Amino acid sequence: MGNPKQKWTAEEEEALRAGVAKHGTGKWKNIQRDPEFNPFLFSRSNIDLKDKWRNMSVSAPREKSRTLKPKAGSDAPAVPLSTPQTSALPAAVPIDASADPITDESARSSAPKYNALIFEAISALKEPNGSDVSAILSYIEQRLEVPPNFRRLLSSRLRRPGCNAKAVVHYIMILQVQNCFKVKEDASLGTKTPNPKQKDTRPKLLHSTNDVSPADTVQEAAAAAAGQVADAENKSFVAAEAVKEAERVSRMAEDTDSLLQLAKEIFERCSRGEIVVVA
DNA sequence: CCTGGGGGTAGGG
DNA sequence: CCCTACCCCCAGG
Numbered sequence: 001m002g003n004p005k006q007k008w009t010a011e012e013e014e015a016l017r018a019g020v021a022k023h024g025t026g027k028w029k030n031i032q033r034d035p036e037f038n039p040f041l042f043s044r045s046n047i048d049l050k051d052k053w054r055n056m057s058v059s060a061p062r063e064k065s066r067t068l069k070p071k072a073g074s075d076a077p078a079v080p081l082s083t084p085q086t087s088a089l090p091a092a093v094p095i096d097a098s099a100d101p102i103t104d105e106s107a108r109s110s111a112p113k114y115n116a117l118i119f120e121a122i123s124a125l126k127e128p129n130g131s132d133v134s135a136i137l138s139y140i141e142q143r144l145e146v147p148p149n150f151r152r153l154l155s156s157r158l159r160r161p162g163c164n165a166k167a168v169v170h171y172i173m174i175l176q177v178q179n180c181f182k183v184k185e186d187a188s189l190g191t192k193t194p195n196p197k198q199k200d201t202r203p204k205l206l207h208s209t210n211d212v213s214p215a216d217t218v219q220e221a222a223a224a225a226a227g228q229v230a231d232a233e234n235k236s237f238v239a240a241e242a243v244k245e246a247e248r249v250s251r252m253a254e255d256t257d258s259l260l261q262l263a264k265e266i267f268e269r270c271s272r273g274e275i276v277v278v279a
Numbered sequence: 280c281c282t283g284g285g286g287g288t289a290g291g292g
Numbered sequence: 293c294c295c296t297a298c299c300c301c302c303a304g305g
Contacts, residue, residue, distance in 0.1 A: 006299095051299070055298080153285085
């Protein structure tokens with residue numbers, strides 16, 4: 001009523017990103033207080049930051065190609081990396097790379113009721129091409145009664161961080177394969193460079209806040225692989241992102257070793273090719 | 280107090 | 293019609 005809606009500016013978003021990169025997710029107050037970001041976020045509350053981050057974490061899932069390996073039989077995700085058809089590298093994929101935050105860290109405990117359903121639906125459907133929101137919705141609707149606004153809830157829930165790890169991973173594996181960032185030569189880092197903060201030529205193990213992470217080996221391997229890449233090319237960005245992704249995945253993994261394998265796979269691919277598709 | 284999560288509403292395709 | 297962006301409220305730590 002008294003708030004005509006204050007759209008977030010690029011500066012604000014960038015500040016938020018930077019803040020999260022520095023302090024980690026969940027330190028909204030710290031970020032907001034930080035004199036470095038305060039000038040940009042002075043008009044935003046920590047709650048606003050949190051909400052905005054939640055929104056930014058929503059990278060619309062895309063489905064198109066049918067090149068996917070369903071691998072029905074085991075829970076082990078089958079490393080759905082981009083298929084060899086990449087021989088001719090995509091012309092000039094827009095960088096859009098601002099999509100990185102999938103943030104979790106909170107995806108370890110308390111699994112909301114819906115997540116189980118979602119996971120169940122996706123598992124049951126197991127469509128080669130992936131299941132979109134509607135499919136999942138249908139599946140669930142046919143099995144039990146859902147509130148009228150369930151679609152939205154589902155829609156949000158699916159792409160929201162913090163969703164049950166397995167569900168997220170599965171979701172990512174199955175239908176969000178070719179989503180996030182793809183890296184092209186120098187085409188990237190040219191426009192807006194949405195990464196003002198994490199531009200380390202040598203990807204180290206970024207802010208290891210306080211997670212124990214069951215993947216020391218992976219991180220090492222990751223660092224190594226990433227290091228090679230960065231050394232060989234100027235793809236430090238990719239490497240850094242990859243490391244990040246690995247940590248993320250590792251953190252999500254609770255008891256699934258295949259996830260760690262996936263992480264390794266990604267890094268190996270990363271060191272060889274250039275096109276790395278992660279969710 | 281701060282954070283995370285649910286939900287409502289307005290605007291755009 | 294559906295989806296996205298912002299905002300508000302509530303419960304837990």
